[in-house]
Amino acid sequence: MAGDPRAGRNYAGLSKEQRVAQRRTRLIDAALELFGTQGYASTPIERLCTVANVSTRSFYEDMGSREVLLIALVERVSAVALAEAMASLTRNRGASLSVRVIDAFRAYLAVTCADHRSARVLYVEVVGVSPVVEQWRREQRRVLAGLLIGEARDAVERGEIKSRRFDLFALAVIGSVHALAQELVQATMPVGTVSLDEICSEIACFVNCGLGLD
Known part of the structure; x- marks a missing residue:
């Protein structure tokens, strides 16, 4: 049987693929707003569709589930953050390990913590959602x-630091970064909110002490 003649039809000058891409973008934007303000668990699909101006049928066709939408959102933010971190490493080529690592983390956090919504989604709402989301994490x-381990090994070759097991150290640093970012989102300490500068200062202390740097 012949295929549906409407399948490849353009509407308003847009192909089917372009329309799907636009709907996905609107859904991801809506997810940033709603997951980042009222939370993932408190945001029904119907509300997402209303804010994105997308039908529920299109939602299931384009995304399939809230879980997939959440991953699409965190991937969009983290991809930009990772690109900024890599750009930082390129800018700081030839600098000390401490400068390179700390500035790269600052560049990464400047994106993921650009506003309260993105920070809440990346460091709070994404935690414990499902096995699939945990696999993404x-x-x-x-x-x-891998980036931190590679930087440390390069520093060993330069004679800047001594060789050691860097995989556990890298995980410890990343865990600290996440804990500090969570504190930025939902302060639990009696001193109140923390700033990105304060977070980066703590990361600097952790990295420098952990690697035996001045």
Whole structure:
């Protein structure tokens, strides 16, 4: 039987693929707003569709589930953050390990913590959602840990630091970064809110002490 003649039809000058891409963008934007303000668990699909101006049928066709939408959102933010961290490493080529690592983390956090919504989604709402989302989080940790391990090993070759097991150290740093970012979102300490500068200062202390740097 012949295929549906409407399948490849353009509407308002847009192909089907372009329309799907636009709907996905609107859904991800809506997810940033709603997951980042009222929370993932408190945001029904119907509310997402209303804010994104997308039908529920299109939602299931384009995304499939809230879980997939959440991953699409955190991937969009983290991809930009990772690119900024890599750009920082390129800018600081030839600098000390401490400068390179700390500035790269600052660049990464400047994106993920650009506003309260993105920070809440990346460091609070994404935690413990499902095995699939946890797998995404593990993969993200592996990427960040790989960068830090590579930087440390390069520093060993330069004679800047002594060789040691860097994989656990990298995970410890990443865990500290996440804990500090969570504190930025939902302060639990009696001193109140923390700033990005304060977080980066703590990261600097952790990295410098952990690697035996001045």
